[in-house]
Amino acid sequence: MKRVVFNQKGGVGKSTISANLAAQSARQGLRTLLVDLDAQGNSTHYCGVDVNNDGLTVADMFKQVVGWFSKPEPPEAFVRPTPFNHLFVLPSHPSLADVERELENRYKMFKLKETLSELETEFDRVYIDTPPNFNFYSKAALIAADRFIVPFDCDDFSIQAIDRLLQNVLELRADHNPELQLEGIVINQFNAQAKLPIELIAALEAKSLPVFAQKVHSSVKVKESHSKRMPLPYLAPAHKVSMQFAQLWEELEQGQNAPQ
Ligand SMILES: Nc1ncnc2c1ncn2[C@@H]1O[C@H](COP(=O)(O)OP(=O)(O)OP(=O)(O)O)[C@@H](O)[C@H]1O
Numbered sequence: 001m002k003r004v005v006f007n008q009k010g011g012v013g014k015s016t017i018s019a020n021l022a023a024q025s026a027r028q029g030l031r032t033l034l035v036d037l038d039a040q041g042n043s044t045h046y047c048g049v050d051v052n053n054d055g056l057t058v059a060d061m062f063k064q065v066v067g068w069f070s071k072p073e074p075p076e077a078f079v080r081p082t083p084f085n086h087l088f089v090l091p092s093h094p095s096l097a098d099v100e101r102e103l104e105n106r107y108k109m110f111k112l113k114e115t116l117s118e119l120e121t122e123f124d125r126v127y128i129d130t131p132p133n134f135n136f137y138s139k140a141a142l143i144a145a146d147r148f149i150v151p152f153d154c155d156d157f158s159i160q161a162i163d164r165l166l167q168n169v170l171e172l173r174a175d176h177n178p179e180l181q182l183e184g185i186v187i188n189q190f191n192a193q194a195k196l197p198i199e200l201i202a203a204l205e206a207k208s209l210p211v212f213a214q215k216v217h218s219s220v221k222v223k224e225s226h227s228k229r230m231p232l233p234y235l236a237p238a239h240k241v242s243m244q245f246a247q248l249w250e251e252l253e254q255g256q257n258a259p260q
């Protein structure tokens with residue numbers, strides 16, 4: 001099962017959510033791959049992998065596609081272990097930005113899907129972190145994935161961003177990946193005491209959009225886990241927010257196994 005975490009709005013929790021769901025999956029003993037398609041490399045860094053050392057990255061994989069990287073490496077060569085058991089990363093690199101135009105010009109949007117299919121037997125779960133743009137990389141991710149998850153940060157602009165996002169994704173789905181399903185919207189940095197989040201969630205539900213029952217609260221523990229480069233299931237498994245990620249992960253797994 002391949003899931004993409006996408007919202008073109010910046011700072012809503014894409015990297016935090018994709019890394020923590022991947023970590024939770026790995027902690028459950030599933031071989032899990034986190035693909036980081038954002039040139040910022042936040043989820044790569046968060047999972048304890050350094051992009052600026054010698055290993056290969058997802059940028060090299062894309063450069064190979066356009067002939068800028070000539071070594072005939074198989075897809076596994078671009079994947080790296082993390083310090084955590086069963087958790088692997090296809091790491092980002094700042095040079096993703098350099099190769100984007102070339103990939104676009106040559107219509108290589110399907111290449112990621114092919115690569116991940118080749119890795120299918122190696123991994124039980126794949127999570128894809130995306131940049132805050134509807135660009136080549138987020139499109140490639142939405143074409144490669146089976147499901148997509150939308151983080152939502154409960155501010156007023158987010159609801160407008162969701163309408164735009166769904167319009168874009170529905171169009172892409174119709175053209176390139178009819179199997180893609182909106183799995184649900186994750187309410188992040190939820191504050192149950194404030195009025196606005198409750199109203200915004202009601203507005204999402206009024207549009208018949210699927211909202212995950214488990215919400216993720218705001219906590220300084222999230223920032224601590226970023227700075228320690230240790231996703232929450234490893235840093236503090238009994239913490240409230242770690243339990244929320246564990247429960248959210250269960251919700252995904254149960255939905256995945258439910259009959260359609
Ligand atoms: N539940 C949370 N509690 C506290 N802080 C959070 C939470 N979720 C995210 N953050 C913080 O919000 C900021 C943005 O989160 P994150 O980087 O995951 O978002 P993003 O959507 O990946 O951003 P970008 O669009 O830049 O890639 C980070 O500083 C992160 O630590």
Ligand SMILES: [Mg+2]
Binds near residue numbers: 014015043
């Ligand atoms: Mg991010």
